[in-house]
Amino acid sequence: MTDTSQGDPFRDEASRVLEGYRSALLGVMRGVAAGGSQSRDLESALGLDRTLAWKVSSAASCSFPFDVARHIPGKSAIKILTKAGKRKGLSPEVLGRVESAYADYEQLVKVHAGDRATLEMMLCSYSERERKSVDRDYRKAGYRSNSYTLGVQAKIVYRTYILNMNESSDSMFDLVSLRGIVGLRRIRSNAPWIVHRQRIVDDQGTAIRLGGTRPIDETVGTEECDLTVPWMREFCTQPLPNVRRVYTDDERMHMEILEGRVGETGRSNYVLGEFVSGAGPSERSDNNNSVELALKADMPIERIMFDQIVHRALFSGMEPAVSVYSEMTGATAPKCSQEGRYALPIFDRVECLGAGLASVHVAEIPDYTAVLRRSFDSMGWNPDHFVAHRFTLEYPPIPSVIVLETPL
Structure with a gap:
């Protein structure tokens, strides 16, 4: 993550204001709770409602200034707090610090953001302890609004790449590409949706012509490969949807599902699988320092x-x-790793699952292990000779591209 602590006036000012607010509330806690630091102590001592008492105690106990931002109540709540403190007999100095600290916070809003919601987003980007959960909450909100706007959503989307040595060349690798969609639902019946994209390029962004591509499912016709969707039919909802397959000028291939039923009555699962012979170089060269696999x-x-x-x-x-x-x-990949400034602040990491298929099971995708086994059997490969790594992310931001990069 980029270090923003140097040369960041907003960070410095916000840290001072939030620490002042935290310190002021800590003075209230010490004055009324007889040493207690829990929200119930404040609730009992001042007669506050549970929500306000929790916000005050949470802000007062934060270890990092920027974590305080999520626990600042509205102006009317601050008035309730200071009136309750006055009735309890807190000193004017203690209550004055609370009012002054909140006024500083309102000024921070006015100068730097214009509204509280925007300032909270700005402040949360500096948070250390709560950042991962905060990011998830914002991404979840984006998921709901985008579902409505775009008219389509899915419970899980997965992409799996299985890489093996090429039988004809030691400098190339073969690849099985699997793409699964679990719980696809339309919010609008006419919402277009691209079910599959594929493009293979070198480090410079130059398209690599594939040595040979075929579907994993042998029942899929191969006479007109460019017009065939590589469904793995035994794992797909039946009947299969109507699909358009379109090639673009930048070496991309799109598969678009046509109109369908909305909501639960149209809920569906799909798996696509292809084998690509000579998919990419397995050795370092001037144009290739790593293997980058992308998921959009x-x-x-x-x-x-x-x-x-x-x-x-x-x-x-x-x-x-x-x-x-x-x-x-x-x-876009593969230029992404060369443009680090475009990286999003994601804190989830890759997990090693070990060799074989024993630990790849996913509870929400009951047939996932079967999909993998079917793919390995189709290729005649032994899964015990392969090592799996996995990355998962809840409510991924869109549009974005996830890149797994392995050095050569």
Whole structure:
């Protein structure tokens, strides 16, 4: 995470104001609770309602100034607090510090944000202890509003890449690409939705022509490969939807599901699977220092899951690192790692699941292990020779791209 502590006047001023507010409330707690530091002590001593007592005690007990921002009540609540303190016999100095500290906070709002909601977002970005939960709350709010606006949502979207050595060339790797959508629901019947994208490029963004692509499901026709959607039919809701497949000028391929039923009556699950021979270089070169696998978050999703399953002989056992990049700036993989300023502040990390399929189970995706086993059986690969890594994120920001980067 970028260090914003140097040359940041807003941070310095906000820290001073929030620490002053915390200190003022701590004076109230000490004055009325006889040494107690719990909200119930304040509630009993001043006759405050439970919510206000909790906010006061939470702010007073924060270890970091920027965590205080989530616990500041409105102006009317501060008046209730000071009136209760006056009735209890607190000194004018103690109550004056509370009023002065709150006035400083209101001035911070006026000068730097214009409204409290915006200031709270600005302050939460500096929070240390509560940052992960705060970020999740904001992303969840985005999920709900985007579901309404875009007209579609999903419970889980997952992308799994299985990488193995290429049989013909030691300098290339083969790849199985799996994409699953669990609990897809439309909010509007005519909302368009792209079910699948694919593009393989080198470090410079130049498209790599695929050596050969075929569906994992042998029942999918291959005579007209460019017109065939690589469904893994046994794991898909039936009947399968009508789909358009479109190629763009920048070497991208889009698959778009057409109109369908809304809500629970149209809820559906889909899995797509393809094998790509000679998908990319497995050795370092001037144009390739790493393998970057990307997953685009482009619809409202409750949880996104990204698995990388790699043969032990590839990449010298190096482990992937994860980054999440905003696409609002136009940054796309694989240029993302070269444009670190576009990285979003995500605090979740990649987890190593070990070798084989014993630990890849996901409770919310009951058939996930079966999807993987079906894919390994189709390729004739032994899953015990492969090591899995997983990244998950609740309510991913959209539009964004998640990148797993493994050094070569």
